[in-house]
Amino acid sequence: MYPHLFTPFQVGPLTLKNRLTMAPLYLGYADLGGAVSPVLLEHYRLMAASGVAMVVVENAAVDFENGSGSPRTLRADTDAHLDGLKRLAAAIKEAGALACLQINHAGRFAHVPQPVAPSAVDTFGRLARALTVDEMKRIVERFAAAAGRVEKAGFDMVELHGGTGYLLAEFLSPRTNRRDDAYGGSLENRRRFPLEVLAAVKETVNRIPVGYRFLVDEWLDDGLKPEEATRFARDLEAAGIAYISAMGGTYESFGRPEIIERSRRPGYMLALSAAVKAQVEVPVIAAGRLSTGKVCEKAIAEQKTDLIGLGRVLWADPDWPRKVADGREDEIIHCNPDCGDACMQMVMKGRPALCVSWPPEKMKTWKTKFA
Numbered sequence: 529m530y531p532h533l534f535t536p537f538q539v540g541p542l543t544l545k546n547r548l549t550m551a552p553l554y555l556g557y558a559d560l561g562g563a564v565s566p567v568l569l570e571h572y573r574l575m576a577a578s579g580v581a582m583v584v585v586e587n588a589a590v591d592f593e594n595g596s597g598s599p600r601t602l603r604a605d606t607d608a609h610l611d612g613l614k615r616l617a618a619a620i621k622e623a624g625a626l627a628c629l630q631i632n633h634a635g636r637f638a639h640v641p642q643p644v645a646p647s648a649v650d651t652f653g654r655l656a657r658a659l660t661v662d663e664m665k666r667i668v669e670r671f672a673a674a675a676g677r678v679e680k681a682g683f684d685m686v687e688l689h690g691g692t693g694y695l696l697a698e699f700l701s702p703r704t705n706r707r708d709d710a711y712g713g714s715l716e717n718r719r720r721f722p723l724e725v726l727a728a729v730k731e732t733v734n735r736i737p738v739g740y741r742f743l744v745d746e747w748l749d750d751g752l753k754p755e756e757a758t759r760f761a762r763d764l765e766a767a768g769i770a771y772i773s774a775m776g777g778t779y780e781s782f783g784r785p786e787i788i789e790r791s792r793r794p795g796y797m798l799a800l801s802a803a804v805k806a807q808v809e810v811p812v813i814a815a816g817r818l819s820t821g822k823v824c825e826k827a828i829a830e831q832k833t834d835l836i837g838l839g840r841v842l843w844a845d846p847d848w849p850r851k852v853a854d855g856r857e858d859e860i861i862h863c864n865p866d867c868g869d870a871c872m873q874m875v876m877k878g879r880p881a882l883c884v885s886w887p888p889e890k891m892k893t894w895k896t897k898f899a
Contacts, residue, residue: 530821532828534853537581537835539811540737540770542626542684544581544835547828548849551773551815551837552586552630552687552741554597555871555881562592562603564612567880567897569619576623578842579849583620584628584687584739584773588613590674591667594640595633595695598878604631604674613681621682628685630741631674633667635695636704637779646699646721647706651780661709664721667695672728679733685770686733688726691741693778696722700743700760701752715756719763726767737770744774744800747781754800758807765808773813773837774801791816792865795823802832813837819862821852840871844885861885 537544557568576583588604589596596603603609613629620627636645636656644663645656659667671688678686690696698704699721705712711720729738742764744757761772776797781787790796797816805812814833817840818824824836842848845861852860864885871881880898882891 529855530825530852533821533825533836537811539582539685539739539835542737544626546579546581546849547824547835548580549582549813549835549837550575550578550580550584550625550842551813551839552584552689553839553843554586554601554875555843556598556600556875556878557880558600558602560599562589562596562599562601563609564602564616568602569615570897572616573619573623574846575842576620576625576627578846579853580625580838580842582626582628582685584630584837585616585620587630587632587689588674588678590631590633590670594644595635595638595667596640597632597634597637597694598639598875600878600880601634601639604629604677605670607677610677610681613677613683617682621684626684627682628687628739629678629681629683630687630689631671631678632689633671633695635693635698637692637694645695645704646712647704649704649706658707661711664711668721668724668728671725672732675729675738676732679736683736685737685739686729687739687741687773688722688729689741690722691743691773691775693743693746693780696725697743697752697778700757701746702756703746703748703751715759719760722760723763723767726764726769730768738768739771739773740764740769742772742774742804743776743778744804745776747777747784747787751778751781754803758803761804761808765810769810771811771813771835772804772808773815774804774833775815776800793817794819795827798827798832801827805831805833811835815839817841817863817865819860821857824852840883844883861887
């Protein structure tokens, strides 16, 4: 029924058993302080056992004290968390998927009293402090050290988080990067810091490919646009990136009425992945309510993407891949666009997320895990 969706695909030296991946999705399942918890392990075992080829674990901090998005963000910034990451990688791989860990510095969106950014910009009433060049060099080193831990933990890949308006994307964006030194102004300068991070990470890891979560469009009038973003995509390809995972929007645009309305439509980010794929040869991952087999198959057939990234789609129904493969799509439990973004509201309040589309018995079971 779907000749493209369930065929193997090559990413660097690794063979994915099909075109389905789990996109990084923060749910607040780590312990307070960022340790791998039993609930987090159970969640990722379930996601890996779904039948997807690769699971990308969300948002592990390279600097928890200064660059973590929340108190429940995973940590890859010290060796004290290496054993937990080893258990997480093993759980995913034992359940049948390749394991990838995304690493991040939250920049101006960090859950700290004084966040840092390329420039002193207002963020929801908080003024971020502009980084010094010496501080930037230390952050590059932290990314490299965190990537080394990802490799030691047994993950098959590491992903740099250059999406959602976090630090790497902040340097690229003309909205948030107003520096007048070698790291600001032209696109050639604004791209410098993320490319330095990538170079340091690639120099550190010996075995595993490096991917990139990629902001194509901020969906803000003065923000990053696809014309500049796709030029940067070519830079990443030239620098040896293994894949590009395309997405759109930041915390400042997600709540805009027109973006909320757009996000209700299946495949609403496909134009972004298509814009990137037209410019690069490396594999591209698409995301954005890819909720049916037909939408996913068509996206690949029309060369708008190489791989499918399932986030809330897979979380709402971990049997989605099997139901699609077996022709049982009428049985899928779908992420409900009319729920008012309940899961995001939960995590924004510091609570672990639950899916309001889950059947009552599953909802009851998972509620008890957080009691």
